[in-house]
Every structure is written in structure tokens, then in C-alpha cells.
Amino acid sequence: MKVYLINMPFFEQEYTKFSEKWEYIEDEYLGIGIVQKILEDEGCDVFVNKHNCISAMIQTVWETDPDCVMISIMQTSAGLTYKFVTKLRESGWNKNIFIGGWFVKMAWREILKKGWPIDYACYCDAEEVLKEWLSDSGKCIAGIATTENYDFHDKSGVEIVRKKNVWPENYSFSSRIDGRNTYCIETSRGCPHSRCTFCSQSCGNMIQNKWRPLPTNLIRKQIIELHEKYGACRFSTADDDLLGFESQAKARAKELHELFQSLPFRAAFSASISVRSAANGEILDWLQDAGAEQLCLGFESADENQLKRYGKQQVLEENYAAAREIRKRQIPVLPGLITFDPFATRETVRKNLNFLFDELEHYDLGKLTKRLHLLTGTPIIKMVERAGLLTGDYLYYDYRFQDEDAAKLFDSFSRYTNKVKECQKEANNHKLQHDKDIGIHHRRVAEKILSGEEWEGFAQEEISKMMSEVKIKNL
């Protein structure tokens, strides 16, 4: 079978806006690489899309004439994919279109009900179903929905998929490209909590028992292979939660420590762990000693009500305890903090920014405008809808702020961000993205805005100071 494989391009992501892009996270896509590897192993001819424009993609589909166009879709590429498949059909192309990825996991019902001109929608991981589909594409397979067998999937598909999920027994390596600084690895799948109201894992988690570790011999194999093939020594784990359930997080940290220590070279890695695990100093010590150089932590809020709204597992005190332990060890951290949501008030924003500035000494510009993104299929959408604040549709939901003051604050932070962004970019060009002397100016302006006083003149002065500091630091 000839397949044209598309990782659908998407609009600008938050990570890359300013200084927040984590050095360890490169835009590497394990999922689509796994799809490619499975297809190739099964003897398919795979053409990987290189365009980021719809007309060029359509032209290439006609030129390569595949039996099937396969597309990986994220929420951020949903609108573009809809346009693409519609236009591809309008151009007269009538062979199979097969879609998958996180947006499909979350929105396959809407996709089929709205009559997207596609043939197959995979709402689980490719390892679980793709081989079976390749051997008989006419079969009804739990995990791959079509318009014809919609009712079966709607009624029992998800449950069957979860029960028959055998990852990591069917673990598949991903196709890779040469020349990265950091390579992604998996050490587990799923999330033991799976209940945050804004997160895809709360509905799209198909992993049995929510979280499953990869045996350490396979992690080791992954690392060694990437080292031998590409010289990789830096790894970024794609796990939602590196350590899993609270009851065994410490044991897993120890196990990973042993594994990294046993490598014939010094490896460094980044990972996401739960706030609860990070509040445990012993766990942090194991990880740091193993080579963890950056941690991603979902604090999400320093406001009790907001934290509850988000359905986080931890309580406020745990956020503070984790911040303390992290600071003590000077571990670079990428804090998840969703400051603005439809129900935020000035007080919510103040608490969140104070937490960021005081507890984490983190002054990243991107954080000032961090707002909740509504992912299709997540529980928080119902809450926003009930409050009459929901706008947009399943392709891209949006919302209004309930509190006028919060709306004004968001507008002021956005305006400040626009004013200062060229200066921040200049700082980034000189590798000053994490420089606290530069960042502190953002803090000052943020505090001025929060105080309700006139801030624009003050911001201008701070920007000028920042500019001269960037120049001086660069001499």
C-alpha cells in the first residue's frame, strides 16, 4: 500500500512565542514517527509530507497518487485539516483518507457526525490497531470508527479499546531524523490522575489502569540505540507523568536512577512529574542524580478555587512545598500555570503571578498571558457553556471572561507583551532568555498593571532599561 503521511501543520504554539521554549523540548513527533515505522515494517511505501500549505499538499497527493492519505491531527490543526480534506475531495480525489492523533481521540464523534469526508477515524494509539487494519481494512475494528459503524463505537468502542490495550507489549520504536540536540523518549504512557478538567487525558486516556511504565530494559534499549545512531546524550521524555502512581513513584525514581547511572555515557534528561512527587525531596534527589536537568510541573494555579475548577489532584500547600524543594535544589523548572480562565478574577491573577515570582523566581514574559485553552472533549467545556461564556465550535472553542476586570487585565498584559516582544526577542538572540535581571522588568510592569494604576508610561521606561541591559550584558 502506498501512503501519503501528513503531520498536519498547526498555528503558532505557546512554547515558541517568546522565551518560554524549553531548551529540551524540540518539536519532535513520536506518534507520527510510530505510525510511519509500523507502516514501513508492514511493507507500505510511505511518503512523508513536507509542505505546510494546503494547495501544495493537494498537488502532491495527485502527483504521488497514494492508496491512502493518513493524517495526524492535534487540536491546533483541526481547522486546517477540515479545510484540507474538504478541498482534497473537491479536487476529485476519491481514495481513502484515514485520520488519527489527539484531536481525533477527543473529537471523533463530532468529526463523523459533522460528515467530514474521511473514511477512517482512529481514536486510539496506532500500535493497538494499525496492523490489523492493514491486513483487512474492511473489518470493524474497535478503535477505528467509520460513519457506517459509528453506533458500535459510540456504545462500546472506547471500553473495548481500553480493555484490549496491551502497550507496552506491542511497543514500537519511532522513525527518527538525524541532527537533533535532544531526542524524545517514552518511559511510560498515560496519567495516573487523568482527571484534570482541561486536559485530554481526562477523556482520551485509553491506557488500562490509566498509567503504564515501560520496562527499564526497553528504555535502555531506546537510549542506547539513539546514542549509537545519532550520538544522542540529551533526552526529553514524552511522558505525562514520569513516575506514575503516588504509591510507587519513589521506587520508579530509584529504578530510573539505576538505569541512567548504568549507561556507558552521561545522559541528561527532562521530564514531567506530578507536583506531589516534586514535593518529595528524596524523589528529586534521585532524579537529579540520575541526570534530570529540567522538570515540567503542572502547578496550574495558586488559587484554591481555580485549582479545584481544574480538577488537580494536589492541594495548594503541595504546590508551595514542591516549589520550595525545587528552589532548594536549583532545578530548572518549566511551571505549568494557567493563570487566566473564564472564571478568573483580579485576585486569581494576582495569586498566580505572586506564586510565580516569589516562589519560583520565574519571570517569563509568556506567563503573563497564560490562558486556558479549551480542548474539544474535555470536561471544563461544559462548565464554561453552562455559564454562557463559551464561543467558537469543536474545531476551536473559545470563551469570554465572566469578570470584566479579568478581561481588562488580560488585555493589558497582551498589550504589554506586544510592546516588549521585540526587546525580548533581542534578549533571546543573545541567549538571555532565562536571565533574571531582564525578566524582573516584566515582573515590575505586571505588578503595576495589577495595582490598577496607569502603567503604559512605566512600561516604556522599563523597556528602555531592559534594552540597555541587553546591550551591556552583551558587551
Ligand code: B12
Ligand atoms: C511532547 C508533546 C508535545 C511536543 C511534541 C508534540 C507532538 N504532537 O508530539 C510539543 C512541545 C511540540 C507540543 C506542543 C503542543 N502540545 Co503537546 N504534548 C506532548 C505530549 C506530552 C507527548 C506527545 C507524545 O509523544 N505522545 C506519545 C505518542 C506515542 O502519542 P501520540 O503522539 O498521541 O501518537 C499516537 C496516537 O495519537 C496515534 N496517532 C497519532 N497520529 C496518528 C495518525 C494516524 C493516521 C493514526 C492511525 C494514529 C495516530 O498513534 C500514535 C502512536 O501511538 C502530549 C501528551 C501525550 N501523552 O501524548 C502532549 C499533547 C499532545 N499536547 C497537547 C497540546 C495542547 C499542545 C499544544 C497545543 C500546546 C500549546 N498550547 O502550545 C502544542 C501544539 C503542537 C502540535 N500541534 O503538535 C495536548 C493535545 C490536545 C489535543 N486534544 O489535541 C496533549 C495531549 C497534552 C494533553 N494532555 O492535553 N506537545
Ligand code: SF4
Ligand atoms: S494535566 Fe497532567 S495530571 Fe492532569 S490529567 Fe493531564 S496529564 Fe494528568
